[in-house]
Every structure is written in C-alpha cells, then in structure tokens.
Amino acid sequence: MQCFQVTAESGNYPVLIGHGAWRELRSLNPQGYSSVFILTEKGIWRHWGDRFLRDSALRSARVIFVPSGEKSKSLAQVERVSSVLARAGADRKSLLVLFGGGVIGDLGGLVASTYMRGIDCVQAPTTLLGQVDSSIGGKNAVNLPAGKNLVGTFYPPRMVLADPTVLSSLSPRIFRSGLYEVVKHAILAAQPLFDLLDHHLDALQPGNRKALEAILGPAVEVKIDVVNQDEREANLRQVLNLGHTFGHALEAATGYRCFLHGESVGWGLLAIAVLAEQLGYLKLPAGTTSKARDSDAERIRDLVWRVGPLPSIRDVSARKIVKLLPRDKKTVGGEIHWVIPERIGKVRIVTGIPMAAAELAWRTLQQMPQPASRI
Ligand SMILES: NC(=O)c1ccc[n+]([C@@H]2O[C@H](COP(=O)([O-])OP(=O)(O)OC[C@H]3O[C@@H](n4cnc5c(N)ncnc54)[C@H](O)[C@@H]3O)[C@@H](O)[C@H]2O)c1
Ligand SMILES: [Zn+2]
Structure with a gap:
C-alpha cells in the first residue's frame, strides 16, 4: 500500500493507493458515526458493491444511487441527495462515502460540504481519472446551464482510498480518458514519471494491477505536491490546467x-x-x-x-x-x-x-x- 499525505489549509488527509485500500475505512471507526451513507451509481455497485462492503466492513451503510453521467452534476441532484439524507435521518455525525468516478466525487463532495454545513466524507474513486486527479485536492462542483463546474466548494475528504482493482471493469475508452490526465502529470513532473510512463504505457491496461500500481503513486504525487503548496489555485495550482x-x-x-x-x-x-x-x-x-x-x-x-x-x-x-x-x-x-x-x-x-x-x-x-x- 502506498500512502501519501495531503497537508492543505482546509485540513490534512491521507491518500492510500493499492490493493485492499478500502479496508482502511475500518480505521475510521465507522461506529463513531451516527450513520453511514454510500453515494454511487447502480452499474458500479452491481460490479463492486459486495466487495466494497466486505472490505470496508460498512455492512449497515445505506446506499444512495444517482444516474450515471455528467448530467448528475446538477443542483437538482444536490437537492435530491440531501433530501434523501434528511429523510433517512442523517445528522452532523453522519459519514458520506463517495464510491464512483469524478461525477460521484464532485456531486458527493458538494453535498457533504453543505449538508448541515458539512459532514465527513471519504473519497473511494473508481475511475482512473478519479484516482489520479479528481478525488484529490478537495475541489468539488456541479454544473449550471451557463457552464461546467460553476457552483462548488473546497472541502477536504477524511481520506482518499484508491484500489486499482476496481479499474478492471472500466471500458477501454473511459480508462484511456484517465490516462491522458496521467500524461499531463508526466509532462509536469518529467523524471521519473515521464520515462516510467513511456516505458510501461503498453502494459497499462484496466486489469493490469501491477503496472497500474507502479504508475498511480508517482502520478498522484504530482497532484499532491501542487495541492500542498497551493490548495486554492492562487497561483501554482494553475499548472494542473x-x-x-x-x-x-x-x-x-x-x-x-x-x-x-x-x-x-x-x-x-x-x-x-x-x-x-x-x-x-x-x-x-x-x-x-x-x-x-x-x-x-x-x-x-x-x-x-x-x-x-x-x-x-x-x-x-x-x-x-x-x-x-x-x-x-x-x-x-x-x-x-x-x-x-x-x-x-x-x-x-x-x-x-x-x-x-x-x-x-x-x-x-x-x-x-x-x-x-x-x-
Ligand atoms: N474535482 C476535481 O478536481 C476534478 C478534476 C478532474 C475532473 N473532474 C470531474 O470529473 C468528472 C469526470 O470524471 P470521470 O471521468 O471519472 O467520469 P464519471 O464519473 O462519469 O465516470 C465515467 C463512467 O465510468 C463509469 N464507471 C465508474 N467507475 C467504474 C468502474 N469501476 N467500472 C465500470 N464503469 C465505471 C461511470 O458510470 C461513468 O459512466 C467530470 O465531471 C470532471 O469535471 C473533477
Ligand atoms: Zn482534467
């Protein structure tokens, strides 16, 4: 397991990468929370739900589904998910676990930061883009008809848990979409990530956990280094653009x-x-x-x-x-x-x-x- 630390103004949290990362949820002592909710999509849950519940030991958690796709990043979904939480009795001591790609992470991060003025959340990203990019840095947002990501907050998760095994069910196209962000990180970082990626690119397939683990750590480090120096995009964080x-x-x-x-x-x-x-x-x-x-x-x-x-x-x-x-x-x-x-x-x-x-x-x-x- 590789472990990195985000040390940002808004709060510190660990980023754990590797097979079995979801087990780390046990260390958060979910019993200390009044209730636990998992925000996800039906397709992802069908594939990985049992394994996630077993690893995380969150057997009594309640699962909230949102439709897959960018259209779920909307204020309407923020209201709907918040209402489901309220009806289910979620309070300030509830935990929201975000189990999905960048859409679930962005929507769920905004819900967690605003529901009762903020409840704890954990990011468990299930796409390559989510694991190397969107789950780290505490940025979240939903879209307006006027443009993308126009309403959002900075809100740190309690932890980020990235198990590359979950990437094995990604379609080749969605997997590649995340790889372009890895290339971006490699251009920013140069050695050793650029050469490493150059070397291992052909082996980087959704089911090749070993190859993925070799790349994920250095790619995530690039983002963490930048976020640790400039969480709020005052200056340096612009390079991620x-x-x-x-x-x-x-x-x-x-x-x-x-x-x-x-x-x-x-x-x-x-x-x-x-x-x-x-x-x-x-x-x-x-x-x-x-x-x-x-x-x-x-x-x-x-x-x-x-x-x-x-x-x-x-x-x-x-x-x-x-x-x-x-x-x-x-x-x-x-x-x-x-x-x-x-x-x-x-x-x-x-x-x-x-x-x-x-x-x-x-x-x-x-x-x-x-x-x-x-x-
Ligand atoms: N907050 C940030 O810092 C940040 C950074 C970059 C991107 N983003 C946002 O992230 C979003 C894109 O994220 P994304 O590419 O992860 O898209 P996504 O969340 O829509 O996931 C892509 C597709 O993969 C499916 N999927 C997810 N995990 C799967 C799995 N393990 N197996 C099979 N299918 C799976 C989803 O159902 C979806 O259809 C955009 O909205 C973008 O704005 C945010
Ligand atoms: Zn991007």
Whole structure:
C-alpha cells in the first residue's frame, strides 16, 4: 500500500493507493458515526458493491444511487441527495462515502460540504481519472446551464482510498480518458514519471494491477505536491490546467457530447505543444541533431498518440475554438492564463498570447499527420 499525505489549509488527509485500500475505512471507526451513507451509481455497485462492503466492513451503510453521467452534476441532484439524507435521518455525525468516478466525487463532495454545513466524507474513486486527479485536492462542483463546474466548494475528504482493482471493469475508452490526465502529470513532473510512463504505457491496461500500481503513486504525487503548496489555485495550482484551456474549449464547442473530459485534454495537450513550439519552446537543445533524439514536442505527441485513438477534431473549426477559449474558468479579467510547457518538466504561465497564434496552433494540429490507426 502506498500512502501519501495531503497537508492543505482546509485540513490534512491521507491518500492510500493499492490493493485492499478500502479496508482502511475500518480505521475510521465507522461506529463513531451516527450513520453511514454510500453515494454511487447502480452499474458500479452491481460490479463492486459486495466487495466494497466486505472490505470496508460498512455492512449497515445505506446506499444512495444517482444516474450515471455528467448530467448528475446538477443542483437538482444536490437537492435530491440531501433530501434523501434528511429523510433517512442523517445528522452532523453522519459519514458520506463517495464510491464512483469524478461525477460521484464532485456531486458527493458538494453535498457533504453543505449538508448541515458539512459532514465527513471519504473519497473511494473508481475511475482512473478519479484516482489520479479528481478525488484529490478537495475541489468539488456541479454544473449550471451557463457552464461546467460553476457552483462548488473546497472541502477536504477524511481520506482518499484508491484500489486499482476496481479499474478492471472500466471500458477501454473511459480508462484511456484517465490516462491522458496521467500524461499531463508526466509532462509536469518529467523524471521519473515521464520515462516510467513511456516505458510501461503498453502494459497499462484496466486489469493490469501491477503496472497500474507502479504508475498511480508517482502520478498522484504530482497532484499532491501542487495541492500542498497551493490548495486554492492562487497561483501554482494553475499548472494542473495544462492542456485544459484548449481542452475545455473543445468540450464546449462539441456540446460536451463527443469527447470525454480526458480525451479533450489529450487534444488540448497536443494543441498546447504546437502553440509552445510556435513560441519557441519544446525544441531540441542547441547543437543537438534530430537524428540523435526527439524534441520534447515530439516526445509529448508520441506519448499522447500512444495512449490510443482519439475522436477526430477535423470538423471542429479553429474559429469556434478561439471564440470559446476566453470562457475558461481560469480566465481572469478577460485575460487567458496559458500554461505553456517550456520543456518536459517545466511549464510557465503566460498571458497576452494573440488569439491568432492560438488559431494557427489549432489549424496546424488539424493538419498534422496522425498515426493512421489513431483517427
Ligand atoms: N474535482 C476535481 O478536481 C476534478 C478534476 C478532474 C475532473 N473532474 C470531474 O470529473 C468528472 C469526470 O470524471 P470521470 O471521468 O471519472 O467520469 P464519471 O464519473 O462519469 O465516470 C465515467 C463512467 O465510468 C463509469 N464507471 C465508474 N467507475 C467504474 C468502474 N469501476 N467500472 C465500470 N464503469 C465505471 C461511470 O458510470 C461513468 O459512466 C467530470 O465531471 C470532471 O469535471 C473533477
Ligand atoms: Zn482534467
């Protein structure tokens, strides 16, 4: 079992990763809680419910289901789940366990932070994206018709328990969607994660627990390091937005229907690498020939492509993308804060990049030869 510690202003909590992680719920002494509730989805529970109850010893917990999918991240579901809690007699000493992907984590985190002004919650993420990203950092949110993640809070869980065994039932596409976020962490961290991922990428399959355990720890550490220094996104935490400025614009341009979040981040990483190259970054060091080694831009592209097929962006015009770029939540006073990779392992926040440059980067990416099997 790997154990990391989040030491944030809002509270400290452990992140435990490995086979059997759910057993750690026993250490929270659920008997100390007046009641325990598990928020999940029917599909996930059918697969894993028995095992989760056995491992966690939460036999008397009550299970609350929400429909699967992004549409459950709504204020209507916050009200519905809170009402179910109230009707079932949940009080300030109740525990809410969030057993699902980023949708359950985000919705349940917001419910836990607001029900009776805050009850304890535990994150038990069941997707790769949840395990390396969304369950850590205490951020939660639901969507409004006006945009994604517009209503939310910062609220630390009591613990994060990530058992990679649960990933074995993920569809290949949903699994890959989480892998693009791992690639993002690898670009931020460089050694040893980038090389480790480069080496083990082909072995990283939903059912390969050993390979997953080798990658999860270092990938989670990247996020924890950033959160520990800047929980509330004052500055440093912005680096976690790498690939997300283009990525969010792509999701919005396609009505959140064509690309999973991680897939749009995959495209966002490719696009930002092109833009960075155009600005003069990610090149080979002076005096090195391209025969001797690949540039960092090529290494990033290679890793993203190797994750697997991405839905095409052929029909998503650069005009549309550029129009949506300023809507990103990280935009302040109309100024986009771009996270630009200078090289693998080093990014910088840049403002004032002309829209024409972003438009050119998107067009260049659309015209770039892509590995045939990947389109
Ligand atoms: N709070 C944060 O810091 C943060 C960070 C990144 C992303 N997010 C949010 O996370 C969400 C995306 O998360 P996600 O990709 O986990 O999506 P998700 O929660 O919708 O899960 C994806 C799909 O996988 C299914 N699923 C979950 N676990 C499974 C399992 N073990 N086996 C089989 N199927 C399973 C779900 O039913 C769903 O259909 C977005 O809403 C995004 O905004 C939040
Ligand atoms: Zn993301």
